[in-house]
Amino acid sequence: MRPLLLALPGNEVLGGRLAALLEAEHAVPEIHYFPDGETYVRINADVKARDIIIVCSLDRPDAKFLPLIFLAETAKDLKARTVALICPYLAYMRQDTRFKPGEGITSAYFAKALSRHFDWLVTVDPHLHRRKSLSEIYMIPAATVHAGAAIAAWVRDNVPVPLIVGPDSESAQWVAAVARGANAPYIVAEKQRHGDHDVEVSVPDISPWRDRTPVMVDDIISTAHTLIETVRALQTAGASDIVAAGVHGLFAATAYDELSAAGAVKIVTCNTIAHPSNAIDVTAILAGAARELMRAHKSR
Amino acid sequence: MRPLLLALPGNEVLGGRLAALLEAEHAVPEIHYFPDGETYVRINADVKARDIIIVCSLDRPDAKFLPLIFLAETAKDLKARTVALICPYLAYMRQDTRFKPGEGITSAYFAKALSRHFDWLVTVDPHLHRRKSLSEIYMIPAATVHAGAAIAAWVRDNVPVPLIVGPDSESAQWVAAVARGANAPYIVAEKQRHGDHDVEVSVPDISPWRDRTPVMVDDIISTAHTLIETVRALQTAGASDIVAAGVHGLFAATAYDELSAAGAVKIVTCNTIAHPSNAIDVTAILAGAARELMRAHKSR
Numbered sequence: 392m393r394p395l396l397l398a399l400p401g402n403e404v405l406g407g408r409l410a411a412l413l414e415a416e417h418a419v420p421e422i423h424y425f426p427d428g429e430t431y432v433r434i435n436a437d438v439k440a441r442d443i444i445i446v447c448s449l450d451r452p453d454a455k456f457l458p459l460i461f462l463a464e465t466a467k468d469l470k471a472r473t474v475a476l477i478c479p480y481l482a483y484m485r486q487d488t489r490f491k492p493g494e495g496i497t498s499a500y501f502a503k504a505l506s507r508h509f510d511w512l513v514t515v516d517p518h519l520h521r522r523k524s525l526s527e528i529y530m531i532p533a534a535t536v537h538a539g540a541a542i543a544a545w546v547r548d549n550v551p552v553p554l555i556v557g558p559d560s561e562s563a564q565w566v567a568a569v570a571r572g573a574n575a576p577y578i579v580a581e582k583q584r585h586g587d588h589d590v591e592v593s594v595p596d597i598s599p600w601r602d603r604t605p606v607m608v609d610d611i612i613s614t615a616h617t618l619i620e621t622v623r624a625l626q627t628a629g630a631s632d633i634v635a636a637g638v639h640g641l642f643a644a645t646a647y648d649e650l651s652a653a654g655a656v657k658i659v660t661c662n663t664i665a666h667p668s669n670a671i672d673v674t675a676i677l678a679g680a681a682r683e684l685m686r687a688h689k690s691r
Numbered sequence: 692m693r694p695l696l697l698a699l700p701g702n703e704v705l706g707g708r709l710a711a712l713l714e715a716e717h718a719v720p721e722i723h724y725f726p727d728g729e730t731y732v733r734i735n736a737d738v739k740a741r742d743i744i745i746v747c748s749l750d751r752p753d754a755k756f757l758p759l760i761f762l763a764e765t766a767k768d769l770k771a772r773t774v775a776l777i778c779p780y781l782a783y784m785r786q787d788t789r790f791k792p793g794e795g796i797t798s799a800y801f802a803k804a805l806s807r808h809f810d811w812l813v814t815v816d817p818h819l820h821r822r823k824s825l826s827e828i829y830m831i832p833a834a835t836v837h838a839g840a841a842i843a844a845w846v847r848d849n850v851p852v853p854l855i856v857g858p859d860s861e862s863a864q865w866v867a868a869v870a871r872g873a874n875a876p877y878i879v880a881e882k883q884r885h886g887d888h889d890v891e892v893s894v895p896d897i898s899p900w901r902d903r904t905p906v907m908v909d910d911i912i913s914t915a916h917t918l919i920e921t922v923r924a925l926q927t928a929g930a931s932d933i934v935a936a937g938v939h940g941l942f943a944a945t946a947y948d949e950l951s952a953a954g955a956v957k958i959v960t961c962n963t964i965a966h967p968s969n970a971i972d973v974t975a976i977l978a979g980a981a982r983e984l985m986r987a988h989k990s991r
Binding site (some may be wrong): 503568 | 721725726727728729730731732733734735736738750751752753754756757758760762765766768769782785791793794795796797798800801803804807808911912913941943945960966
């Protein structure tokens, strides 16, 4: 029997594309919010003995967690063979250590809680910092796919003479790979973070690349403060017509408008979080990883 | 060492009162929301080898669940001896069976998920319908305390000549007990529910009690539609000056104002969910049950 793919609200477009590539049935689960703030879930499709794939991006995760695990448990209750998660954006990757005494290491707690409900998961470029791989915190097969090549291809196709700009030294390796893929030179900015909303950025001399269009690349665009400060530093250095490309466009509050107003003439993101800026399609790489995980899970 | 009591945001007042009765240290955990919608938790107090009591009412539960379990896991990580939950209002008690094929039985999934993070819990009058006790779905000691006597005492002290009014036949036994405690007669309305927002109510002849003040009692006031229809039925039957008393004042959207506008001259609730209508204190009964559970847990 074909796998059954269920997309949570907000993930329907990506869900439809994934279902087509995975030759899965695409059903929209019934999710209803009661007046008292509780969530109702129902699966209007045959579940018994099938492989179920749930699609849910976990930006703004707190209110999404219970509906997501309720859907997974409903599938198990209805005797699904396996229940898996395609989670284009994975939450709670930041707090990966105890910076101050008494802090909760939420990345570990979240990973453990999520792992209980799925047989495997796949995600796009999780924010791994102190950790090398998801398997350090996830108790299930957790595959990572990379959007770098897709971003490089977009740059190649859309920006005639680009200069790739990395926002900080942490991202240098990733930025270098994107630049290689885009056949472009790159520079890396220096970032000093003084708090959630206070970031200072400086860029190296860009005079050798005056004729090039700067394309800032980043993994997550949340407040966009880093990119806004990078735009300003690039402008001070004489650049204009700056492009911003992100893997995950979270765009907290007015971040998108602020980045645009600061002078980013084009802002593009991957379709890991549904947003009008989605211009880079990661469906195929997600489907590829999902297909492999399904096969591996069957042969166990 | 004294127990450490941690109240989640919105539970600070009840938390302070409970800490006093339980002779516990009361610390306010640091809960911070990042711009990207993730939650940060930190406990600024000694946790190691102590009994931790977390206070969190679970009205509007979806966004509260992750911060709550993160706090519990942080306490465990910091080597707490036990981690318990005082949950004055317990969520997800409604969907206790599969009414239509494919539905999720969220009460069971929620109970299982919550049970994993605590050693015991205590709550006030959970909405048990098809189930006899919380132990059918909770895997930890889960004690229930009853607000009926406290409501009866409030009626005795505040309504000189009351007539207790139950909203439906399901509540008849509970309403009878409140009436006995308040030394008052009671009637029970007939309710027909046609949907979340469509309820039809009729009341028996109240002419024998024309001189009495009707006091409607209910376990949960959510949309208040049942009580609003009961007010109308009582008014049609000739009553005025109608009082509404609830255990849990959820008050979805404009429910409080609508109930007031319909003609409830006084609306009172227990302090299980912080709200200006809180007039009935359940702190002592919660503390009593918590003390017993702590003792039982120590002697195991």
